Amino acid sequence: MGLAPAETAALLLGRIRRGNDYARTRKQRFRRRASAIKLLTLALSAASTILLGLRLWANLAFALVALVTTLGAVEPFFNWRSRWVLMEETQYRFQRLADDLEYLLASTPAAELTHSRLDAVFARYQAVWDDLGCTWLEHRRDPAPSPN
Structure with a gap:
């Protein structure tokens, strides 16, 4: 028959928290x-500018x-900033979902908690993962991500 609604809610809350932890670590x-x-780009740029002024170290400055x-060309490929922002948004959505589920549990008597009410929360949970996966694939397919 399945788990009782309260057990299902606890399982769902655990999954939401693990999703939030995943997004946080990423x-x-x-x-x-x-x-x-x-920071590396900034430091190398500053160092090269200073070394160009010294003339004695001009070859090092050009290197x-x-x-x-090279860093400027490689950075858009990995697009770390967009990934960071994507995980920030995902973490927010998981946290919001956990808050909503906790409120639902706190405000609903145990006898009135039903699977149909939890289904809506689970659908939102699945939507967070679906959106994350689709956005991740879009970022990977893009040959040249837009600058942030």
Whole structure:
């Protein structure tokens, strides 16, 4: 017959929290990578500008400029910032869904909690994963992501 509505709600809440944890860990990873690329590009640009002024180190400066150009070309391919923002949005949606489910559980007497009320929450949970998957694929298919 299946689980009781309260048990189903607890299972669903656990899945939502795991989804939120997934989005949080990916968001942190993508944020670190996006920040590292930006900081590295900034540092290399500044160093090359300073070294060009010294003239003695001009060859090194031109090598640094080449590295900045390479980073500038590679960064849109990985598009860490867009992934970071995508996971931020996903985490928000999972948190909102968990809040809504917790409120539903707190405001509904156990005898009135039904699977049909939980089905709507589960449909939203599935929609978060569907949207994440579709958006992820769109980002991967795009040959040149738009600058952020």
